[in-house]
Amino acid sequence: MTCTDDVLPLPNYPFNVYEVEDCPPNKDQWEIASERLHCSTDNTNKYRYHCLPNSNHTKLVEFCLNSTRYGTPPIDGEFDCYVLSGTGDLNRYTCMNASNGCPDSFYFSDEIYKYPDCFLINKTSDGAISTCTDSSDSQETFQIAVTCVTAVIFVIVLLISVICFLGRRRKKGKQGRGKQEKIEIDEDEETREKLMQGR
Structure with a gap:
C-alpha cells in the first residue's frame, strides 16, 4: 500500500x-x-x-x-x-x-x-x-491493569458502604415504628381501663 x-x-x-x-x-x-x-x-x-x-x-x-x-x-x-x-x-x-x-x-x-x-x-x-x-507497551499495559483493578475495588467498597448505610437506616426506622405502636397500644389499654373503671 x-x-x-x-x-x-x-x-x-x-x-x-x-x-x-x-x-x-x-x-x-x-x-x-x-x-x-x-x-x-x-x-x-x-x-x-x-x-x-x-x-x-x-x-x-x-x-x-x-x-x-x-x-x-x-x-x-x-x-x-x-x-x-x-x-x-x-x-x-x-x-x-x-x-x-x-x-x-x-x-x-x-x-x-x-x-x-x-x-x-x-x-x-x-x-x-x-x-x-517493547518494554514501554508492557509497562503501559501493567499500569492500565492496576488502574482498572483499583477502580473495581473502589466501586465494590462504595457499594458495600451504601448497602450497609441503607440497612442501618431501615433497621432504625423499624425500631422507631415498633416503639410508637407499643406506646399507642399502651395508651389504648389505659383508656380502656379508665373506661371500665368509670362504669
Whole structure:
C-alpha cells in the first residue's frame, strides 16, 4: 500500500500516518518515499520521513515525524529499534533477532532502513512472530491493569458502604415504628381501663 491522495491516514495519531506493506529497504527508496509524502530533506532534521512498526508490532506505518529525528545511543550496550506510539512519539524497544539485522552502532531514527530486523511485525493473518519486545507497551499495559483493578475495588467498597448505610437506616426506622405502636397500644389499654373503671 502506498500513500496517495485517495488513501486516508490512520485515525488517532496527532499527524498523518499511513499503513504500508513494507518499509523502504535502502536509502534510495527511502528518499523516494520521503518525496511521495512531501517530508522535509532540509538541514533542520524536522519532518523527516520515517517507516516503523506501530506500538503493538502489528502494522508498518509511514509518516513525516513532526519533531526532530531521534538519535540512538546504546542502552546497556545494546542499540534499540523504534516503534510509533499512539501519541506520535517514538518508543525504543530491544531488537532480539540473531540474524544480524539489528542495530549495532549509533544511528538516527530516519536511517532505520539500515536495520531490517527493526521492521519485523506480528502479522496476524499468517502467524509470523516478531522477536521484538517493547518494554514501554508492557509497562503501559501493567499500569492500565492496576488502574482498572483499583477502580473495581473502589466501586465494590462504595457499594458495600451504601448497602450497609441503607440497612442501618431501615433497621432504625423499624425500631422507631415498633416503639410508637407499643406506646399507642399502651395508651389504648389505659383508656380502656379508665373506661371500665368509670362504669
